[in-house]
Amino acid sequence: MKEETKLHVQEDEKHLLLDHNYDGIQELNHPLPSWWAFLFYAFIGYAVIHFVYFQFLGGPSLRDEFKKEYAVVVAAQEEFKKQEGEFNPETYAKFNTPEHIKKGEEVYVTNCVACHLEKGRGDIGPNLTDEYWLWAKGTPETVYPIVFNGVVDNGMPNWSEVLSKEEIYQVVAYVQTLHLTHQPQGKAPQGNKVE
């Protein structure tokens, strides 16, 4: 193909053309753009200052910042436990309604089915539909602390770290609706029979 070989050089840059030529490529020698040069040196300067401050002049480390952040979270959690750790029958009554139970079912499906399977027939976790109980006694006031605090030895998580107060009451109310439904293909009974 035919090459167009004439080099385009603007009038205002002719004096900047260098005597370099590589395969027809020539070079101008424009000065560094001033904004570019400014930012170039500014960032190098910033790099030095930043490094010295954080490594030698006592700037906070990531771990320091984490400790501060985490302390606030732990305090908030403890406050929550203090306020909501005890079962409150009045609160429960408020949540023991069909529409809250429906929400409770959603909470159950998202969080509990992995171990207790749908409708509480039990798998990794115990069957919730028979009259046998490992820790609770089948009543809301005995199920509540198990959900709230978990059972470390059995792998039941501490749901107070995950679920809100509303969600815990809702799911406890929902689990009550499963009690004594004796779902088909349920897990074999575990624990003590509660009359």
Place this chain on the structure above:
Amino acid sequence: MNSAVTHRGGKLERFSYDDQIVRLFIIATVIWGVVAMLLGVTIAFQLADWHVNFGLKWLTFGRLRPLHTNAAIFAFCGNAIFAGIYYSHQRLLKARLFNDMLSKIHFWGWQLIIVLAAVTLPFGITTGKEYAELEWPIDILITVIWVVFAVNFFGTIIRRRERHIYVAIWFYIATIITVAVLHIINSLEIPVSMTKSYSIYAGVQDALVQWWYGHNAVAFFLTTPFLGLMYYFVPKAANRPVYSYRLSIIHFWSLVFIYIWAGPHHLLYTTLPEWVQTLGMVFSLALWMPSWGGMINGLLTLRGVWDKVRTDPVLKFMALALTFYGMSTFEGPLLSIKSVSAIAHFTDWIPGHVHSGTIGWNYLLITAILYYMVPRLWNSKIYSLRLANIQFWTATIGLVLYIVSMWVAGITQSLMWRAMDASGKLVYPNFIETVIKIVPMYWVRAIGGTLVLTSLIIMVYNLYKTAKTGSISSEPVLEAYALDDSSVEHGASAHRKLEGWPMIFAVLSLLAILVGSAIEIVPAVLSKSFIVKMDVVKPYTPLELIGRDIYIREGCYLCHSQTVRPMAHEVLRYGKASEAAEFVYDHPFQWGSKRTGPDLARVGQKYPNMWHYRHMYDPREVTAGSIMPNYKWLFTDKADYQSIMKKMNVMKTLGVPYTQEEIAGSFAAAKAQAEIIKDDLVAAGVPAAILDKEIIPLIAYLQRIGVDYGKSEAQQ
């Protein structure tokens, strides 16, 4: 053609260029380009819908993603670099390539490496180190072929008929030297068999070396050679002098010197000592202007010819590529700021960022140089400017969809991960909620990727027709004067003199990259105080080691990280923040760089064995809405217990404190531990035949991750 050389007394010599090798590399570029992007589109659809692996183990995301990245970087970009370098290098030096045979070995050797990658990675033969997954025999082959390339390249320089080397060649030199250093140091591993090896580094050290390599693969494989190509093809296509020689000098040396330090920005908030993290961050910020120096010099070279940019596909693609280069090299430093990394790291923002570079800069620039070279090498003219135009818009729209969808997905998910309420609880404690939310964005990305692939196919057709309508003429004989003292410029500046001494130039480039490398890496490898030891952390049992190799084989690390950052929301979600000492037996480290699924650093003993059994068979049985593939072959394929003794021996060589008795009894110990897990599963109704299958060691490994320190009394 010899008009450019002023006769100063040397002998007039006749020579020709080896253009056939350039044609071969061009053909390989387009073929591998299609393969690489097809793989990319496939895995993009797999993230949108997990069924797209068709239940075949060698098509799962974990095995195809390494093939996609290797194909895109080393096959597509690699061949394009070699084509462009061999084309321009000869012309800039007025010399034929050093040796035709070396050129051929280089070409066929490189294709062999790619084919070997394609037949090993889908079978799970991998080192488990991102962007360096190829196993040790291929690593050695890469080294040999790279040396062949280097000899051919520097041999040509020695035989040059041009005194000074042009800025394009500076960038090529930095590329060749640095890639060699990176590849060799990062690939140091001890073989267990022909298809398996363990990295000599462990944990934090491995992470540091790996990301020093990984980041600089971007720097010296996807940036410096392409800047070199830009410096040749932009002024050639525009018939314009390069904007600023001074800027070339400053931005070249600052880029090469600073880039090498930036790797640790991939490891912010990890257990890497904080001074190294801070170095990674501040050097990344300092890198912004050196990167933009290249963009400015390219775009301002187009001064006065912007009317041609509208019509000439070469310049049009070049201008767009430079613009995306500018965008990604702004986004990169931004993402390196610790507090930004806290949000963006492990999210889809990062693949978005990577692709604005690889598609926006590399693919578009490759397009430009192919549209420049193909008509010239096949004595033709571009078949259809209209098709080139359609390619331009298809690629641009596809890429914008890709980038924007990943911004949205990444930021949305990150905000959900970190959302906490007033009682100190996560608002979205179930990871899966945050995944389901962004799946629509995965569809958008897959469609964007498909458009980019389509644009590539349009180009392949256009180039094929271009070549078809032309013909290959015999190599024209050229004339130029041999180099002699008469071309030495008297009173030249120091840098100008240096341009006349290419070997010294090469040594100085090497020194420039060694400074940062040494300061960051040497203490990690040599200093005993780099990691505070922890007595509770013990080596893996033989069965866990077998399981870990299955984990690596399946590429789990491509979607699951194994490091909890010191942030309240991560500690709430996963457990205690990770400590450096936890990883001292991890050859290679498995921290990962993306959380498509949740972090696994504290997964050990979090769920019962049965949970993992179900989850690996069909993740949706325990996690509704999961996008993880099924791993059903783990339930039928037998685990490899035979090589465990060899593996333990290699680990011992690497410093893992196994005793001779432990090694001698490793087979029996693995079998005994397998029995325990089997019994537990059988109690839950699983058939006893599961005993010798791969799922058993994998469960053993998963149940061990992060337990030693995670379940210990030690407070964080």
